[in-house]
Amino acid sequence: xxxxxxLAVVVIVAxxxxxxxxxxxxxxASGDAVVNSVGMRMVRMPAGSFxxxxxxxxxxxxxxxxxxxxxxxxxxxxxxxxVTQRQWLALMPSNRSPRQGDDLPVTSxxxxxxxxxxxxxxxxxxxxxxxxxxxxxEYACRAGxxxxxxxxxxGAVAWYADNSEETTHPxxxxxxxxxxxxxxxxxxxxxxxxxxxxxxxxxEDKDPKGPAAGxxxxxxxxxxxxxxxxxRCAARxxxxxxxxxxxxxxxxxxxxxxHDSIVGNR
Amino acid sequence: xxxGSRREFLTTxxxxxxxxxxxxxxxxxxxxxxxxxxxVIGCGGRGTWIADLFQKHxxxxxxxxxxxxxxxxxxxxGKFQVxxxxxxxxxxxxxRLLESDVDAVVIESPPWFHPGQARxxxxxxxxxxxxxxxxxxxxxxxTVEESGxxxxxxxxxxxxxxxxxxxxxxREAVKRAQYGDIGRIVCGEATYFCGPTWGDQAKWLAExxxxxxxxxxxxxxxxxxxxxxxxxxxxxxxxxATWVLDAAPLHAVGSGGRKARTAxxxxxxxxxxxxxxxxxxxxxxxxxxxxxWDDICCRMYGTEGTLDSHYFGEVSIRGRQPYRGGKIPGLxxxxxxxxxxxxxxxxxxxxxxxxxxxASVRSNLTAILGRTAxxxxxxxxxxxxxxxxxxxxxxxxxxxx
Numbered sequence: 001x002x003x004x005x006x007l008a009v010v011v012i013v014a015x016x017x018x019x020x021x022x023x024x025x026x027x028x029a030s031g032d033a034v035v036n037s038v039g040m041r042m043v044r045m046p047a048g049s050f051x052x053x054x055x056x057x058x059x060x061x062x063x064x065x066x067x068x069x070x071x072x073x074x075x076x077x078x079x080x081x082x083v084t085q086r087q088w089l090a091l092m093p094s095n096r097s098p099r100q101g102d103d104l105p106v107t108s109x110x111x112x113x114x115x116x117x118x119x120x121x122x123x124x125x126x127x128x129x130x131x132x133x134x135x136x137x138e139y140a141c142r143a144g145x146x147x148x149x150x151x152x153x154x155g156a157v158a159w160y161a162d163n164s165e166e167t168t169h170p171x172x173x174x175x176x177x178x179x180x181x182x183x184x185x186x187x188x189x190x191x192x193x194x195x196x197x198x199x200x201x202x203x204e205d206k207d208p209k210g211p212a213a214g215x216x217x218x219x220x221x222x223x224x225x226x227x228x229x230x231x232r233c234a235a236r237x238x239x240x241x242x243x244x245x246x247x248x249x250x251x252x253x254x255x256x257x258x259h260d261s262i263v264g265n266r
Numbered sequence: 267x268x269x270g271s272r273r274e275f276l277t278t279x280x281x282x283x284x285x286x287x288x289x290x291x292x293x294x295x296x297x298x299x300x301x302x303x304x305x306v307i308g309c310g311g312r313g314t315w316i317a318d319l320f321q322k323h324x325x326x327x328x329x330x331x332x333x334x335x336x337x338x339x340x341x342x343x344g345k346f347q348v349x350x351x352x353x354x355x356x357x358x359x360x361x362r363l364l365e366s367d368v369d370a371v372v373i374e375s376p377p378w379f380h381p382g383q384a385r386x387x388x389x390x391x392x393x394x395x396x397x398x399x400x401x402x403x404x405x406x407x408x409t410v411e412e413s414g415x416x417x418x419x420x421x422x423x424x425x426x427x428x429x430x431x432x433x434x435x436x437r438e439a440v441k442r443a444q445y446g447d448i449g450r451i452v453c454g455e456a457t458y459f460c461g462p463t464w465g466d467q468a469k470w471l472a473e474x475x476x477x478x479x480x481x482x483x484x485x486x487x488x489x490x491x492x493x494x495x496x497x498x499x500x501x502x503x504x505x506x507a508t509w510v511l512d513a514a515p516l517h518a519v520g521s522g523g524r525k526a527r528t529a530x531x532x533x534x535x536x537x538x539x540x541x542x543x544x545x546x547x548x549x550x551x552x553x554x555x556x557x558x559w560d561d562i563c564c565r566m567y568g569t570e571g572t573l574d575s576h577y578f579g580e581v582s583i584r585g586r587q588p589y590r591g592g593k594i595p596g597l598x599x600x601x602x603x604x605x606x607x608x609x610x611x612x613x614x615x616x617x618x619x620x621x622x623x624x625a626s627v628r629s630n631l632t633a634i635l636g637r638t639a640x641x642x643x644x645x646x647x648x649x650x651x652x653x654x655x656x657x658x659x660x661x662x663x664x665x666x667x
Binding site for chain 1: 617
């Protein structure tokens with residue numbers, strides 16, 4: 001105990017010790033959803049703050065999940081399910097999913113095709129639809145929870161390597177999260193809007209949108225072929241945007257005009 | 267769930283540490299801003315080598331040293347300016363070191379001693395940096411697992427020094443495989459091929475084969491002190507396999523022997539077939555003899571790709587979703603440097619979740635399962651191994667306490 005460490009070290013290492021934040025007080029009510037003309041049930045997510053990433057000590061944490069407190073200043077709506085093949089074919093010319101069925105999630109779509117689908121939904125609905133940002137996706141996945149789903153529960157909420165029989169399953173068969181969203185973990189992994197890159201080493205962040213450029217996009221949520229470390233709201237991976245993968249699909253969000261106040265945290 | 271108890275074993279163990287993160291301020295007052303004082307237990311080749319890395323980090327002061335052999339601890343003490351009154355010898359010398367005021371201990375003794383020394387260090391309120399393997403037998407693994415939990419409860423850091431888990435290429439490749447990038451994992455191979463390794467120890471043992479001190483000095487050739495080659499060295503390859511699969515094996519069948527080695531009691535080659543959950547087969551093969559081929563490899567074959575990893579070479583994924591990966595030229599040293607930095611960081615930050623312990627215990631037990639199957643030339647299940655709880659007895663007669 002003879003020498004003080006440089007201040008910079010202390011500042012950097014202090015960042016992960018964030019307090020745990022609960023859900024926004026304004027949590028989605030069961031009836032707070034609308035069904036659009038494509039048949040998507042869109043659930044309103046309130047503005048709010050949440051701990052994005054993983055605190056050290058969280059089971060199965062990866063180093064890249066450097067934690068920071070993220071505030072989303074605007075409410076949005078997110079589909080309660082992954083985009084199904086029925087919804088996809090209502091607007092797109094073809095379906096390459098290896099296992100086909102109306103209520104199965106669409107897969108084997110590139111990021112650009114996912115973008116194109118969102119554009120078509122926007123045109124049909126006259127509203128702004130898009131892929132979720134990585135932060136929006138994690139916020140919706142956590143639904144106010146700080147900890148990963150436990151090993152004993154994972155089978156109740158997710159189709160994954162241990163229970164999927166090596167294929168996708170119809171959406172909405174597993175238990176939804178606290179905000180009414182199905183298959184956030186498992187079934188198919190989901191494209192997000194953001195380019196893949198390291199998280200900024202900051203304690204707080206507001207409406208993050210990921211790196212400005214990049215052709216590798218963040219994929220979230222794990223899939224029917226994933227192991228438990230990938231089935232966490234904080235788990236992230238990058239996939240080149242041209243790839244069409246049998247375990248990657250999408251879920252859409254809708255921007256809404258109302259401005260929610262930041263209601264604080266428990 | 268079909269993967270069964272192996273995965274729960276790790277998850278439960280890891281989860282215990284989760285709530286124990288405390289703020290840096292609460293970590294230990296002055297520790298957050300100060301150099302950590304160290305005691306090194308085991309001042310042989312690796313102990314001296316790693317002490318140099320600790321010193322170069324800049325955040326540590328080596329204040330005490332313990333080794334059975336007085337000449338080793340004196341040489342070490344001279345090199346690292348350890349005061350003569352803080353140099354401890356004999357089998358129990360480490361206990362006197364633990365009574366000193368060091369913040370942390372680095373345990374680099376022969377593996378048979380690890381569980382007891384780590385347990386006593388945690389009891390004495392020290393942070394623990396432990397070399398792999400954590401133990402040579404099942405009771406030892408259980409002791410280390412328990413010590414990791416106790417350390418967390420006492421807000422002490424307990425870090426196991428596996429180098430591959432610090433490598434960003436390994437991490438990325440493993441993460442991608444776990445996400446599904448190589449499809450369904452069907453089978454794999456873990457191999458560790460090297461030369462005789464313990465040339466000096468073989469020479470010492472040949473000079474005085476009946477001398478108990480020489481037997482201790484040549485611990486790498488003693489199956490109880492080292493855990494045999496599969497536990498002491500080959501664990502690197504098996505650790506990657508359990509990491510990728512996020513599981514421990516259900517059973518193993520194996521064999522092996524010694525055909526080139528003349529000194530000591532360790533074997534010089536092993537061959538084991540492990541069955542992991544979902545009938546994923548991992549073939550393991552190792553040799554510690556001869557010339558011409560050195561490699562530490564773990565390769566996992568999936569329906570859509572292959573994860574290929576080499577401790578001294580490239581880590582990559584080939585297949586439909588390739589990952590170019592890369593190579594850290596000196597992982598043996600760079601991995602230790604990374605772990606030394608992490609150890610310091612976790613202590614100063616107050617992160618006592620100790621995530622390396624459960625994973626290290628799992629791969630250690632996997633190596634012990636393979637060894638048990640090989641020694642018996644039979645099929646042995648994980649449950650059978652755990653309920654047998656067999657201890658390896660080291661012969662310490664004739665050694666000074």
